[in-house]
Amino acid sequence: MDLTHEALEHHWLPFTPNREFKREPRLFVRASGMHYWSQTGQKILDGSSGLFTSAAGHCRPEIAAAVAEQLQTLDFTPSFMRGHPGAFALADGVAALTPKDLNHIFFCNSGSEAVDTAIKIAFAYHLARKEAQRTYFVSRERAYHGVNIGGTALSGMVKNREAFGALMPGVLHLRHTLLPENRMTRGQGATGAELADDLLRFVQLVGEQRIAAVFVEPIAGSTGVLVPPRGYLERIRAICDRYGILLVFDEVICGFGRTGEPFAATSFGVTPDIITMAKALTNGAQPMGAVAVRDDIYRTIVDAAPDGAPEFFHGYTYSAHPAACAAGLATLKIYQSEHLFAAAQKLSGYFLDAMFALQDLAVVNDVRGYGLLAGVEVKPGKAPGVRGGELQARLFDRGLHVKTTGDVAIIAPAFIASRSDVDQIAASLRDALAAY
Numbered sequence: 001m002d003l004t005h006e007a008l009e010h011h012w013l014p015f016t017p018n019r020e021f022k023r024e025p026r027l028f029v030r031a032s033g034m035h036y037w038s039q040t041g042q043k044i045l046d047g048s049s050g051l052f053t054s055a056a057g058h059c060r061p062e063i064a065a066a067v068a069e070q071l072q073t074l075d076f077t078p079s080f081m082r083g084h085p086g087a088f089a090l091a092d093g094v095a096a097l098t099p100k101d102l103n104h105i106f107f108c109n110s111g112s113e114a115v116d117t118a119i120k121i122a123f124a125y126h127l128a129r130k131e132a133q134r135t136y137f138v139s140r141e142r143a144y145h146g147v148n149i150g151g152t153a154l155s156g157m158v159k160n161r162e163a164f165g166a167l168m169p170g171v172l173h174l175r176h177t178l179l180p181e182n183r184m185t186r187g188q189g190a191t192g193a194e195l196a197d198d199l200l201r202f203v204q205l206v207g208e209q210r211i212a213a214v215f216v217e218p219i220a221g222s223t224g225v226l227v228p229p230r231g232y233l234e235r236i237r238a239i240c241d242r243y244g245i246l247l248v249f250d251e252v253i254c255g256f257g258r259t260g261e262p263f264a265a266t267s268f269g270v271t272p273d274i275i276t277m278a279k280a281l282t283n284g285a286q287p288m289g290a291v292a293v294r295d296d297i298y299r300t301i302v303d304a305a306p307d308g309a310p311e312f313f314h315g316y317t318y319s320a321h322p323a324a325c326a327a328g329l330a331t332l333k334i335y336q337s338e339h340l341f342a343a344a345q346k347l348s349g350y351f352l353d354a355m356f357a358l359q360d361l362a363v364v365n366d367v368r369g370y371g372l373l374a375g376v377e378v379k380p381g382k383a384p385g386v387r388g389g390e391l392q393a394r395l396f397d398r399g400l401h402v403k404t405t406g407d408v409a410i411i412a413p414a415f416i417a418s419r420s421d422v423d424q425i426a427a428s429l430r431d432a433l434a435a436y
């Protein structure tokens with residue numbers, strides 16, 4: 001492949017320093033299991049499951065075969081007023097994994113679309129209940145809820161917001177839960193449940209019946225693995241119950257086993273009203289997102305509309321795309337037959353030991369983790385994020401792919417990882433970090 005700057009010019013890469021990338025391109029050309037191969041033939045261990053997507057490992061032949069067969073049988077079905085068997089089967093499969101009565105599944109194509117879909121479901125639900133005055137949404141500082149307009153407004157990372165004007169009005173942000181008292185805490189920190197009471201202040205600020213929904217990542221992933229303090233999610237749930245506010249868990253990263261259970265809602269024992277998901281739903285092999293809602297939310301919206309008319313004026317041309325459904329079904333089958341969520345849970349202790357052992361390095365500012373998800377934060381260099389970017393490049397050159405956000409390396413191996421894969425991830429991190 002031609003790797004001159006001119007040959008790479010037309011592709012505008014997302015969330016990437018394009019000029020730097022095109023000066024020093026790092027491309028993947030092949031993947032299998034726990035590994036990628038770069039354009040120079042270098043074998044790279046995948047320490048972040050792609051982008052938290054490929055939980056069953058890369059290039060699973062079962063998924064590739066299911067997609068190929070689907071594309072030769074039924075490549076596309078109009079998603080409005082038509083259906084195909086795979087969509088119903090996948091909705092059943094997802095509903096079997098979601099907690100309690102979150103059994104109605106709306107399909108879309110990404111985590112961002114799942115979040116904006118959930119915002120619209122919350123509006124539609126309150127309208128159907130004749131509570132259309134609930135127009136405020138609450139999320140958190142340091143949240144990441146994707147990049148569509150609603151999700152950008154909910155997000156709490158300044159770089160993702162500052163260029164884009166007023167976005168969606170009526171969004172209030174709870175304080176984040178990254179507290180110095182909980183530094184180097186494995187699992188849930190002891191301090192910080194009371195931060196949930198910010199929600200009470202918002203109720204007092206805008207009115208008892210004005211908030212439509214609260215969006216929370218059970219573990220804030222993209223912002224650097226912020227594990228909720230003990231009692232925090234329970235307290236948010238209780239306040240939502242008291243004031244008729246919908247609780248949405250954005251499980252785009254946590255969903256499908258990352259915490260050792262199908263959803264983090266199960267791991268933390270707190271059931272939301274709506275769950276957004278994507279990524280590992282298809283093992284990353286096809287773009288797909290989904291929103292699971294409580295049965296009565298679906299019923300309320302559907303029953304409020306006249307018979308014969310669409311009840312929810314929302315959907316995508318590629319909602320429940322046949323190839324994505326085939327990938328999703330094959331993926332869920334692998335998770336089940338290989339007991340991969342249990343495997344993630346079993347490996348978690350060893351993995352977290354290895355990540356927390358890095359805290360002896362002088363440059364390491366904090367380590368956080370839960371399940372097969374850990375954040376290793378380095379002390380900032382010249383400016384915030386510079387060291388994180390540098391670290392990511394150094395790791396790549398040492399044969400390890402890791403996603404970084406700011407100055408945090410986010411480590412999330414696939415559930416098929418062995419202890420020796422974990423050892424290799426830890427050794428590469430140690431080597432790269434010791435160079436500071």
Ligand SMILES: Cc1ncc(COP(=O)(O)O)c(C=O)c1O
Nearest residue numbers: 110111112144145146250252253
């Ligand atoms: C919690 C959360 N929500 C939403 C998204 C957006 O998903 P996508 O990039 O598929 O649009 C992400 C992506 O990392 C995420 O972590």
